[in-house]
Amino acid sequence: MVLLLHGTGGDENSLLALGKAIAPGAALLSPRGKVLEQGMARFFRRLADGIFDQEDLEKRTVDLAEFVRRASKAYGIPKGKLVAAGFSNGANIASSLLLRFPDALAGALLMRGMVPFTPEQAVELNRKPVLLLSGLDDPIVGTDEAAELANILRASNAEVTLHWEKAGHTLSQGDVLMAFDWMRKFFRNHPAPAQ
Ligand code: MLT
Numbered sequence: 001m002v003l004l005l006h007g008t009g010g011d012e013n014s015l016l017a018l019g020k021a022i023a024p025g026a027a028l029l030s031p032r033g034k035v036l037e038q039g040m041a042r043f044f045r046r047l048a049d050g051i052f053d054q055e056d057l058e059k060r061t062v063d064l065a066e067f068v069r070r071a072s073k074a075y076g077i078p079k080g081k082l083v084a085a086g087f088s089n090g091a092n093i094a095s096s097l098l099l100r101f102p103d104a105l106a107g108a109l110l111m112r113g114m115v116p117f118t119p120e121q122a123v124e125l126n127r128k129p130v131l132l133l134s135g136l137d138d139p140i141v142g143t144d145e146a147a148e149l150a151n152i153l154r155a156s157n158a159e160v161t162l163h164w165e166k167a168g169h170t171l172s173q174g175d176v177l178m179a180f181d182w183m184r185k186f187f188r189n190h191p192a193p194a195q
Pocket of ligand 1: 089
């Protein structure tokens with residue numbers, strides 16, 4: 001099962017087509033972010049572009065972990081089967097969830113993600129697969145920041161794949177293909193796509 005987490009201004013429908021493309025046949029769990037910023041849904045507050053309200057991020061991450069716990073129970077998702085796929089603001093809360101509640105996810109696909117926070121204590125991710133899809137020309141997330149996120153996850157013992165796409169903040173076809181291959185490689189219980 002894939003937990004889809006949309007970007008700022010998106011909603012629960014934004015990533016459904018992407019989810020179907022990268023994990024054909026997988027069940028999709030797609031909540032809407034509860035924070036509104038000038039009418040745009042997000043998963044946590046920010047103080048300015050790229051500057052996060054850390055208190056709110058922590059609280060919303062706890063809420064998301066609780067949502068995941070309840071949904072897993074309601075839909076009978078076995079522990080360790082849920083893979084997050086987040087874009088932009090959704091990637092940022094997915095990283096926060098992974099770093100704060102390592103057991104909540106089997107792995108994470110972080111698309112155009114930033115560093116949500118730097119963990120103060122060591123985190124053990126037990127070689128969970130994490131794919132970072134970062135844009136070489138992303139005007140919102142600098143390449144240094146994407147590389148730092150990869151380093152934080154590597155230091156937390158995740159199995160990190162960092163893919164640089166010749167793209168900006170918007171996803172391109174190469175990102176989708178990469179995500180599809182990564183899903184197949186690490187979570188192969190999804191049925192193969194129709195030929
Ligand atoms: C966004 O627009 O979503 C930002 O780039 C990332 C964030 O604020 O979490």
